[in-house]
Amino acid sequence: MNLRSLRFRLVLWYALWLGTVFLGTGALLYFAVGQYLEGNLARSQMSRANRVAALVGRLGEVSSNQLRMEITADFAPEASGRFIRVSQPTGTVLYQSGEPADQSFDPSQISPPAGPGVRREKLAGGPEMMLVTVATAATGGMGYRVEAGEALTPALTELHRLLLSLVLGFVMVTIVALAGGYVLVGRALQPVTDITRRAEGITSRHLSERLPVAPTGDEFQHLCEALNRMIARLDEAFQHNRRFLADASHELRTPLTILRGEMEAVVQRRELDPAVQETMNNLLEEVQRLARIVENLFALSRLEAGLASPVATRFDLARLASTTAEQMCLVAEDKGVKITCQTPQPVMVEGDPGRFKQVIVNLLDNAIKYTPAGGAITLAVREQDHKAVCEVADNGIGIPADALPRVFERFFRVDETRNRESGGAGIGLAIVKAICTAHNGHVEVNSTAGSGSCFRVCLPLSAQT
Ligand code: ADP
Secondary structure: OOOOOHHHHHHHHHHHHHHHHHHHHHHHHHHHHHHHHHHHHHHHHHHHHHHHHHHHHHHOOOOHHHHHHHHHHHHOHHHHOEEEEEEOOOOOEEEEOOOOOOOOOOHHHOOOOOOOEEEEEEOOOOOOEEEEEEEEEEEOOEEEEEEEEEEOHHHHHHHHHHHHHHHHHHHHHHHHHHHHHHHHHHHHOHHHHHHHHHHHHOOHHHOOOOOOOOOOOOHHHHHHHHHHHHHHHHHHHHHHHHHHHHHHHHHHHHHHHHHHHHHHHHHHOOOOOHHHHHHHHHHHHHHHHHHHHHHHHHHHHHHHOOOOOOOOEEEEHHHHHHHHHHHHHHHHHHHOOEEEEEOOOOOEEEEOHHHHHHHHHHHHHHHHHOOOOOOEEEEEEEEEOOEEEEEEEEOOOOOOOOOHHHOOOOOOOOOHHHHHHHOOOOOHHHHHHHHHHHOOOEEEEEEEOOOEEEEEEEEEEOOOO
């Protein structure tokens, strides 16, 4: 689970918020019920104390026995689990109820009254909490204090039960909120996942595609529409760029061809001063290099614009590779590099053989250029994982790790000085990539600086048998 995802954070906030509301409500309920229970108990005890006080007042001259009989008859404190005590301010106790039938408290432990009102009292030697109310009575010129009390434990037990229910409820609500929230937020964010997946598929080659817009009228519809407008603007800019490149290279081809022809004619002249001839030769070389770059750019721009739609012919890539390698053997030998060809069996693919030849030539040409004398190049073609694989491996100078991700970019050269000497302009691999992409394939590279490189082209096998 991604802890930074919007889904996780929304669910967490939602659960936290719900939990806080539940906790707040639960705490309020708990204290309100506690107050209500205790207040109720206090009121009924106070009314009982007042009734006993009235009884004491009616009796006039009070004798202990008489008081006991009257109170037992009217209130039966032992049977009902209550406490009643009548005493004089001097401390003389006229009446005190006995131990209750449920033995929930020991009356002798209850301390003497301090004054009228309600008090909570924790009995020594037991868990009991008593609630005792004190009323006053006067008769026969004598004042009395009448206490009525009851154990708080039953009310507290109820309160604890309520607390337990609240805690259980809290746990359940949190779990349900988390699970429900996860599902709901997941559903709400599904369009974002869809938009992301579709947007990832729209590369510079698929800018004509658009995101699907569901007419929901919500924020996602507006987002898709805004993204589609942005893709349309990008598409236009890319097309403009490609058209410009194709037009510019096309326009440059004719004057360059004329220039080269004229210069070749001048170089042929015998009467030329040797110094001028050498300069002309150098100029001719530069013009030829320029013409190659322009040709490559023209080819690349047409490929990227999808104008050079490949001729779909079924052919043997292994055979094409071995004949191309044979043709390039001489160049390699001149450089002191050996090319080994491993094409044990035919590998049938579909596409334009001319363009695939260019792929192999570019890769072999690079391998020869960047492998010092005495080095070895291997060209292998095979079927692997239902794909046609063409590999060009060398044990040359290799490519530094930081340059690897950029080698297929136009005009990228690892070492500009060295490449200029070898005549490369940094377009060869861009053409390889464009041709592979146009044939639904791809090209990748593994290389270690100082140990060599391996370029691997993967293409779909021909579906025909
Ligand atoms: P160039 O025409 O300059 O060779 P490429 O597009 O063919 O341009 O290659 C881009 C860069 O990748 C080259 O400048 C070179 O530094 C590097 N490169 C390509 N192939 C190899 C290789 N087999 N060994 C080492 N470096 C290579």
